[in-house]
Amino acid sequence: xxxxxxxxxxxxxxxxxxxxxxxxxxxxxxxxxxxxxxxxxxxxxxxxxxxxxxxxxxxxxxxxxxxxxxxxxxxxxxxxxxxxxxxxxxxxxxxxxxxxxxxxxxxxxxxxxxxxxxxxxxxxxxxxxxxxxxxxxxxxxxxxxxxxxxxxxxxxxxxxxxxxxxxxxxxxxxxxxxxxxxxxxxxxxxxxxx
Amino acid sequence: xxxxxxxxxxxxxxxxxxxxxxxxxxxxxxxxxxxxxxxxxxxxxxxxxxxxxxxxxxxxxxxxxxxxxxxxxxxxxxxxxxxxxxxxxxxxxxxxxxxxxxxxxxxxxxxxxxxxxxxxxxxxxxxxxxxxxxxxxxxxxxx
Numbered sequence: 001x002x003x004x005x006x007x008x009x010x011x012x013x014x015x016x017x018x019x020x021x022x023x024x025x026x027x028x029x030x031x032x033x034x035x036x037x038x039x040x041x042x043x044x045x046x047x048x049x050x051x052x053x054x055x056x057x058x059x060x061x062x063x064x065x066x067x068x069x070x071x072x073x074x075x076x077x078x079x080x081x082x083x084x085x086x087x088x089x090x091x092x093x094x095x096x097x098x099x100x101x102x103x104x105x106x107x108x109x110x111x112x113x114x115x116x117x118x119x120x121x122x123x124x125x126x127x128x129x130x131x132x133x134x135x136x137x138x139x140x141x142x143x144x145x146x147x148x149x150x151x152x153x154x155x156x157x158x159x160x161x162x163x164x165x166x167x168x169x170x171x172x173x174x175x176x177x178x179x180x181x182x183x184x185x186x187x188x189x190x191x192x193x194x
Numbered sequence: 195x196x197x198x199x200x201x202x203x204x205x206x207x208x209x210x211x212x213x214x215x216x217x218x219x220x221x222x223x224x225x226x227x228x229x230x231x232x233x234x235x236x237x238x239x240x241x242x243x244x245x246x247x248x249x250x251x252x253x254x255x256x257x258x259x260x261x262x263x264x265x266x267x268x269x270x271x272x273x274x275x276x277x278x279x280x281x282x283x284x285x286x287x288x289x290x291x292x293x294x295x296x297x298x299x300x301x302x303x304x305x306x307x308x309x310x311x312x313x314x315x316x317x318x319x320x321x322x323x324x325x326x327x328x329x330x331x332x333x334x335x336x337x
Binding site for chain 1: 196197200234237238241242244245248249250252253255256257259260261262263264268271272275276278279282283285286287288289290291293294295298299306308309311312
């Protein structure tokens, strides 16, 4: 009897194209959940757009973009996007947006942001400086010194970005819950449409 | 060399997002869709499209060499960028609302009228803002 019910539900699900209702089941099916994908892309896009807006408002956007090759820009953006996805996934695997406190999420966001900041810098260094070092154009000691200082700065900047992004993520998640209509209230009260 | 493919990708991504949100707005509005599954599938595409739009948009700007914010063109660009920030801010709330609704709703039940109305409004507002951004893009491209 119960088995029949399962078969019927399975067939109904296939024919309707509906997904299982539980977030955990969906999260298992894909490497990242829809919430992770959404918030990571939102954070990345907002981070980049606010930078572009600030650069444009200050009149420095043309100079900034003039020195940037299009394909390099695309690669840098995709690398940044991937880092945001990994950072947000790391946070969501450890703390739940539903139940965790703001301070816990903010702390995880800060930690993930600082690691992502250093990883971003190391990625850029690897692409820009390794060929230069190999050709003997720069001394290795100088590069290591710059890398050390740069890693410190990147960790601080990344932690601030991570903190702000996690607070913003919590805020929009809470706002979405606030705007969600009450469950089933209108199914009983609203008259049926003709 | 890369400017044309980047511009093409930008236009295609925008067309996909405007088309998808308009279809979902209309479908939830007239009850053609009674589940959350199609919208959930679309949201994956939507955010991928947002990422593509941002990097191709900046690629376009790099190719054009934007004038300063004091010019008419610069003011229009400022308005477009502000519109895009507003779009992604509103869209993240819409997507999370959908996720929270699908975690709560019974999978074999029809959507409540209130939720369907909320989704219809959310997709309608998204489509309207995106059409506004398209108009600003037209102004930037053709004056």
